[in-house]
Amino acid sequence: MNICSNCGVELEESLMQCPLCGMNSGEPVAGKTEKLNYPSDIINLHKREVRKHLWELTGIIAFSGIAVCTIVDLVIGKGVRWALFADVSIISAWLFLTFIMYKFRKPWMLITGLSATVLFMLLMFDLISVDKKWFIQVGLPITLALVFFVCMVVILYRYARFKGFDILAFIFLSVAGFCILTEIIIDKYIAGHINVRWSLLAAVSILPISLILFFVHYRMKKGNKLDSFFHV
């Protein structure tokens, strides 16, 4: 008797592969994931379809926006000037949405995609604008600094044993660090020398909050998880 080793149903002798689960002599057949074998496959398929429809709809809206801005600028302004900024912003927003929709559960790919989008947007703004160029000295380093701190938080979140208030404390510390780096980069670009002032004030204000959160985490509520504490 030809019995499928996975779902246990009797197959005709000539059937080499189970039409239900796609198993072939106990081994999954290549491309099995594209088949709808289990009830949860249908739900997952539906989720993918809904996401695709949403993506297509946002694409239509985005590219309609680009067309409208460009035509209005052409007709009223007799040339494409401000519309270029609007077009780049819309494309970037759409790319942002695309990465969030398709890479939400893959943090490293999401961070890479979003940072690439931000860098693309800033580079395009720099190229379009007629003022002094700022992308290499300001846009790029600030973006990289932001990416660095976000990556640190993600690493900590992924590998922390208890995802508690220490994560919040680290986020605050990262914000403080990012403020200082931002001021250093801007000072260097504008004045040519570094004079850290407002970012230091911000960092000093943030530091006690972080310390309190670390204290709460390690001394009082160790093991409390963020999702349970903040669940609505």
Next chain:
Amino acid sequence: MEGKGINKKTFQERGWLKLDNCAKLFPAITSSELTSVFRVTAYLKKPVKYSAIREAVEITAGRFPYFSVSLGSGLFWHYLEFNNRPPRILVEEDIPCTAFAIKRRNEPLYRVLVKSNRISVEFIHILTDGYGAFEYFKSLLYTYFKLSGNQISKSEGIILPETPFSEEEIEDAYNKFFQKLPPPGKLEKAWHLPFRLNKKPRLRLIRTEMDVEKLLEVARGYKVSITEYLVSVYLFSLQKIYLSEKEKGGNQKGHILRTEVPVNMRNKLPIATMRNFSLFILPEVDMRLGSYTFEEVIRMIHHFIQAESDLKQISRFLSSNVSHEKQFIIRILPLFIKRLVIAAVYKGLGSKRFTGIFTNLGSVMLPGEMQDLIESLEIVPPPPNLKVKVSCAIVSFNNKLRMCFCNITESNELERLFLKHLTDSGIHIKILKNN
């Protein structure tokens, strides 16, 4: 199946059906957890034959075309759209009663699941209730056995695939039997089990089997029916948990222990619709009056069920449910607002009315030749909501009663107390391994 046969094409050309009164609730409240899906299963004596079940599903779908529908969304109401598709045949998963993609275009609202020697059909309540599901299931099994080369000479009680279906089968019986009656009394909020919820996926099953004769003997000892006896045991077990929580000094919200018991209205009114036609009675004990002995509970529940399942009494629920739907203001509300209102009313009121759910599908009769090919039949009730937490359904077949508890909590105290009461009464219980 009696009734005037209608041309299948006429029905298909019609293209769509209104949802019945009961079904209108489910699209608004259904979620990945509260799926409103129930399962009927047959455990066969031999492994399922794939080619036979595939053919049987297609043939049976042709006899029940009103199940070949998907959910459509209109401006004011959802509706059932004819899609001419047989149900999907899928492999059974560990978690039963998973959600249907009801918003997916042309997606069938029932499915056939197979694994080893088991054939199951899962229906979403939008489509039908337990009666309709079993009528379909019996027909599917009959066709399957015939296609598997078995000799089935008798077919009494089975809808044969070659018979025409009647208009009556797709009738909205709630509307047909609606008459304006005084509404039933307002219900106080019920007490709820205090157990912590399981982590997702929450659903856990406890499946048991017992002898019908012995159970009947014990129930007859109290001069009550099996349903009355088991509902009493259910409430008595709830009382034990209530009292133990009270002893612990927990903050008890609500003091009424109330069980929802669905009633198949086809037994009371002359209609054979295959769509939903169940109403509920709500037996209860009021803990503010003190604690009860089992004899007191069973006496109260017996009289309560006898009185409340009277057609005139139960028709008040029918009248109340349908009259809401008929109100002009409600009818002209756009669907998205209706959905919000229905979901809010269910969350705020509906789910808080009762402590537990107990469904008795009764005894399923099949021709002897089919009976010999089936080990047992089972029903898995829809996953309970976050307030009710535990639901129970029973069905008897071939002198065996299968009882299935659906539990979404970390505790199995209710099941333990329930089954212990039965074993203490001399009923042998077999707890079955989950598939």
